Amino acid sequence: MDHPIILYDGVCGLCNRLVRFILKHDRKDRFRFAALQSTFARAILERHGLNPDALDTFHVVFDYASSTERVLARDEGVAAVLEELGGTWRVWAMLFRIFPSSIRKWQYNLIASTRYRLFGKYDACPLPDPKASHKFLDQP
Numbered sequence: 001m002d003h004p005i006i007l008y009d010g011v012c013g014l015c016n017r018l019v020r021f022i023l024k025h026d027r028k029d030r031f032r033f034a035a036l037q038s039t040f041a042r043a044i045l046e047r048h049g050l051n052p053d054a055l056d057t058f059h060v061v062f063d064y065a066s067s068t069e070r071v072l073a074r075d076e077g078v079a080a081v082l083e084e085l086g087g088t089w090r091v092w093a094m095l096f097r098i099f100p101s102s103i104r105k106w107q108y109n110l111i112a113s114t115r116y117r118l119f120g121k122y123d124a125c126p127l128p129d130p131k132a133s134h135k136f137l138d139q140p
Contacts, residue, residue: 003032004084005137006077007044007059010035010125014115015058023132025085031135035125038138044071056112074112075104 006022008015022031034041036059042052044061048071051057060077063069072080075096082093096104128136 003030003064004080005032005034005044005061005064006081007034007036007041007061009055009058009115010037011122012055012115013119013121014111016122016126017119018058022081022085023129023135025089028086030084031081033128033136034138037125040138056115075101075108078108 006019008019010016019033036042036045036052036055036057041059044064045052045059047069050059050071050073057073058077060072060080061069062072062080079093079096082089082096099107127133128139133139
């Protein structure tokens with residue numbers, strides 16, 4: 001599969017808004033999605049020695065199920081998504097990467113630690129729009 005897969009906290013209001021943003025701006029139909037709470041995401045994270053219970057982490061999986069499969073997390077994952085969206089978003093990724101890694105990580109961690117309080121939390125992972133359901137790999 002050559003579609004990058006975004007693993008996100010399915011009950012997080014901010015994460016769900018981010019998914020909707022990506023769906024809206026993904027003009028090349030590149031991205032696929034799975035909630036971190038799914039068995040699909042858990043298997044990928046465990047394969048890479050990552051903690052599948054860390055729901056405050058945004059992941060992007062490239063080259064899924066191939067020998068070159070890799071996972072970018074947190075701020076690096078966000079920058080990779082912006083690059084993949086292309087156009088003006090690629091410029092934003094470059095501007096984002098101007099900041100030292102320590103500052104990007106601090107910013108990411110600050111947002112991750114307050115995201116439920118600022119953006120809310122769902123009781124369960126919202127179902128995707130039926131028109132986009134084929135992009136959600138954790139759906140039956």
